[in-house]
Amino acid sequence: MKSELQKEIRYALRSGRILILFASLLFLALLTPIMLKVVLPQVLGGEVNDLVMMTQRDCIRSYLGDVFEIGGIVIAFTLCGLTACELQGDTWLLPVCAGKRFGHMVGAKLLVFGTLLVILPVATLLVDYLYSSYLFGFEVGISAVLFSGILQSIYLVFFLSCLIMWGVFTRKPIPAGFLTLATAYGIQAISSLLRMQGWTPSGLLTQAMELNPTVDSSLLISLTVTVLLIVTTMRITMAKLKYMEWNERSAQ
Amino acid sequence: MITVTGLKKDFGDFQALKGLNMHVQAGEVYGFIGQNGVGKTTTMNILAGLSRPTEGECLIRGKDVTAVAHPGDLRVGYLPEEPKFYPWLTARETLLYLSEVPDNKRVEEILRWTGLVDGADRRVGGFSRGMKQRLGIGVALVRNPDLFILDEPSSALDPEGRSVVLRLIKDLKNMGKTILFSTHILDDIERICDTVGMINDGRMVFEKPLTQLQVEHAQPVLDMIPTVPIRPDVADALSKVVGVVSLTRSESSWAVRVAHPGVSLTVMSFLAEHGIAVESFAFRKARLEDLFLKEVSDK
Numbered sequence: 001m002k003s004e005l006q007k008e009i010r011y012a013l014r015s016g017r018i019l020i021l022f023a024s025l026l027f028l029a030l031l032t033p034i035m036l037k038v039v040l041p042q043v044l045g046g047e048v049n050d051l052v053m054m055t056q057r058d059c060i061r062s063y064l065g066d067v068f069e070i071g072g073i074v075i076a077f078t079l080c081g082l083t084a085c086e087l088q089g090d091t092w093l094l095p096v097c098a099g100k101r102f103g104h105m106v107g108a109k110l111l112v113f114g115t116l117l118v119i120l121p122v123a124t125l126l127v128d129y130l131y132s133s134y135l136f137g138f139e140v141g142i143s144a145v146l147f148s149g150i151l152q153s154i155y156l157v158f159f160l161s162c163l164i165m166w167g168v169f170t171r172k173p174i175p176a177g178f179l180t181l182a183t184a185y186g187i188q189a190i191s192s193l194l195r196m197q198g199w200t201p202s203g204l205l206t207q208a209m210e211l212n213p214t215v216d217s218s219l220l221i222s223l224t225v226t227v228l229l230i231v232t233t234m235r236i237t238m239a240k241l242k243y244m245e246w247n248e249r250s251a252q
Numbered sequence: 253m254i255t256v257t258g259l260k261k262d263f264g265d266f267q268a269l270k271g272l273n274m275h276v277q278a279g280e281v282y283g284f285i286g287q288n289g290v291g292k293t294t295t296m297n298i299l300a301g302l303s304r305p306t307e308g309e310c311l312i313r314g315k316d317v318t319a320v321a322h323p324g325d326l327r328v329g330y331l332p333e334e335p336k337f338y339p340w341l342t343a344r345e346t347l348l349y350l351s352e353v354p355d356n357k358r359v360e361e362i363l364r365w366t367g368l369v370d371g372a373d374r375r376v377g378g379f380s381r382g383m384k385q386r387l388g389i390g391v392a393l394v395r396n397p398d399l400f401i402l403d404e405p406s407s408a409l410d411p412e413g414r415s416v417v418l419r420l421i422k423d424l425k426n427m428g429k430t431i432l433f434s435t436h437i438l439d440d441i442e443r444i445c446d447t448v449g450m451i452n453d454g455r456m457v458f459e460k461p462l463t464q465l466q467v468e469h470a471q472p473v474l475d476m477i478p479t480v481p482i483r484p485d486v487a488d489a490l491s492k493v494v495g496v497v498s499l500t501r502s503e504s505s506w507a508v509r510v511a512h513p514g515v516s517l518t519v520m521s522f523l524a525e526h527g528i529a530v531e532s533f534a535f536r537k538a539r540l541e542d543l544f545l546k547e548v549s550d551k
Binding site for chain 1: 324
């Protein structure tokens with residue numbers, strides 16, 4: 001699997017994917033505190049502004065929300081070609097004939113880009129934390145911020161597993177991106193309506209917003225469900241790849 | 253090495269293969285010819301384990317190709333018609349990535365053999381079609397298989413590129429490898445193949461050693477370029493002259509297949525009687541191309 005991991009790392013670096021993700025998340029991390037400290041008071045005006053007191057906690061929550069809503073779109077369309085482009089462009093054909101295993105090829109993608117989706121959001125969340133503390137003052141402990149960042153990152157790994165799975169099913173990057181967003185937002189909307197967020201990966205985002213580094217039973221349920229869903233999407237992906245016909249002109 | 257019996261493949265209502273039979277002996281170069289869309293690539297995909305047959309049996313080294321869990325388990329060096337590489341990897345990185353066990357020494361040997369040493373550290377995205385094709389053959393060799401399936405390896409290459417690819421295939425043959433390759437360039441088949449199989453409409457039309465084919469179809473051919481166009485009724489009359497086997501027109505020239513060289517006198521007399529002068533009148537042995545055109549027109 002070492003060669004597959006090397007290949008994915010080279011892809012992440014040489015295609016500029018890391019840079020796009022980092023720049024987008026950093027932009028949100030720096031913009032959110034400015035928006036809340038400078039722009040929002042000007043928009044709301046004097047009296048209303050006195051009623052709405054923004055704090056560092058609100059700022060970090062706002063950033064976490066932005067990563068789900070806006071960052072999700074950026075991640076979806078930056079990484080939508082991970083598997084779809086391999087199938088659409090037939091670049092997996094030679095590796096498959098050379099004996100590369102589907103598990104290793106897909107696993108390397110999940111591992112490399114999953115690690116990126118842990119490191120980059122946590123790093124930019126720390127930037128947001130420091131910048132918001134400069135503008136609003138320290139209110140939240142760093143352990144709470146790191147805890148929330150990791151919960152959000154685990155959710156993003158689930159998001160990545162959906163991108164990989166939909167890419168294999170659609171063989172086209174843009175539809176794979178849209179289907180992943182529909183899955184993520186759909187789960188969020190339905191679980192909110194039915195008040196069962198704790199039983200879905202969305203529960204991780206809710207817990208992250210709390211900025212409270214404690215592990216309770218509801219968090220454990222969300223974590224277990226998320227891990228199970230990641231495993232399930234990967235198994236579905238493998239099954240689809242195993243029974244796929246390759247290099248077929250009719251399929252192109 | 254390869255035994256295919258009654259191979260059928262359907263794509264919905266379309267039957268791409270209709271009971272194909274094929275036998276490839278170990279150590280031979282087998283040329284697989286046929287028009288576009290008659291099932292060559294489909295057959296090769298099935299043999300490489302990339303596609304499943306609807307019916308029939310495909311054995312490689314006596315093992316059913318549908319019984320393997322993964323195409324890589326067949327240990328076949330496969331080169332698709334248009335090999336697709338990662339444009340952001342270099343040739344060296346590509347070979348190392350596709351190696352079973354990364355072995356710099358072996359990769360270096362393959363780079364030297366394919367003539368890609370100078371471009372080894374360039375990204376594949378900037379390679380020409382010929383370089384990609386050579387890299388593709390190198391990739392097929394990287395696991396050192398004993399069987400190669402090459403889908404049109406020399407098509408769409410310039411004469412120099414074609415000659416390099418043919419040299420690589422000859423080298424593989426000298427290494428004792430078995431090679432099944434398809435092509436439209438019949439001259440390539442005559443230059444390097446031991447056996448020729450022709451597929452048409454999803455079935456094998458013939459499968460014979462090249463030498464046998466050349467003996468069986470050794471009827472001489474008269475190539476002639478008349479100074480004036482030959483009218484259809486005159487051409488029809490010429491085809492009925494005793495000793496004339498067939499008549500094929502190609503733009504301004506005509507190929508007259510005759511039973512024996514003596515018939516050329518009769519043909520000349522016929523042309524003289526009809527007042528047809530010729531710019532050139534040359535004898536040659538029948539080539540694979542003549543046979544191919546004859547089979548295609550017969551069908």
